[in-house]
Amino acid sequence: MSERSERPLDAGGAPAGAGPGGDADPAGPVDPATEAFVTHRNLLFTVAYEILGSAADAEDVLQDTWLRWAGVDLGAVREQRAYLVRIATRQALDRLRALGRRRESYIGPWLPEPLLTTPDVAEDVELAESVSMAMLLVLETLAPTERAVFVLREVFELEYAEIAEAVDKSPAAVRQIAHRARAHVAARRPRGAVSPAENREAFHAFQRAVATGDLQRLLDVLAPDVVALSDGGGVVRALPEPVVGADRVARMLAGGWYRDGVELTVEPVQVNAGPGLLVRLDGRVDGVLAVRIEGGRVTGLYHVRNPEKLSRAERRTTVSR
Secondary structure (H helix, E strand, O other), X not given: OOHHXXXXXXXXXXXXXXOHHHOEOOOOOOOHHHHHHHXXXXXXXXXXXXXXXXXXXXXXXXXXXXXXXXXXXXXXXXXXXXXXXXXXXXXXXXXXXXXXHHHOOOOOOOOOOOOEEOHHHHHOHHHHHHOOHHHHHHHOOOOHHHHHHXXXXXXXXXXXXXXXXXXXXXXXXXXXXXXXXXXXXXXXXXXXXXXXXXXXXXXXHHHXXXXXXXXXXXXXXXXXXXXXXXXXXXXXXXXXXXXXXHHHHHHHHHOOOOOOOOOEEEEEEEEOXXXXXXXXXXXXXXXXXXXXXXXXXXXXXXXXOOHHHOOOOOOEXXXXX
16 A cells, blocks of 8 residues: 555545645645545535435545545546545445444434535535435435435436446446436425525524514414424434424424523524524534425424534535535
């Protein structure tokens, strides 16, 4: 294995010596393998995250991808981006199959690990939808290979031949898997989002209602069939099952919402390319609430309280394709 293969990675999954967020450090030379990895780092993270629904596991995939990439003969690589995506996809699939067994024993509802994303992500409509909480939950209903094929084809627009190499299937088989996955997702994907202006107006109304605990304001902004989900991971209190309907959800939010007599504050943030709230109890981060808005009403609430999933609750993550 080459000398670069032993180069340590920083906490963000980038080779040590790279700048913040994986940017190259202009103070020192960067070898071609490191430069290629850093160039595509955000893409690789996004691929792994969409396959896994976990930022922590996606970072582990980046570590594994770097270790394998560092030992590759670059002279034999025709397309570096495709080669790196292939490595990352294989590592993510291996991890997803292992995680599937762990999630069977997960305590309470499971939600994806929330990401505080940068504002520019919302400008790429397809990417924004693909990392949304609602879509990630739809992807959870796919088998591992179907999920990887759907993500690589529909989100990242890889050719069937490239995907075939990543998932160890023939191109013909990948076409069939893609067709099946596309139909599965189409039957379950969220309804189309409204305009940004309508989103903002409805979200601001929801934020005010949550902050004040105003029952009528909540009823005014919640859709009749709104669904609230929460994930405590068995560590902190959370809803044991989905709460459905405007009246039930509004009364839950107005009647305490895990306050337990302490001060609740909410801060607007962008969560998984959509509107959300960073929730604090007595000043400490207690959870992240992703908000789904359709037709000017709130249709979905995804509240993550599991402390193990809040490591990125106060810093932005860049996703790209």
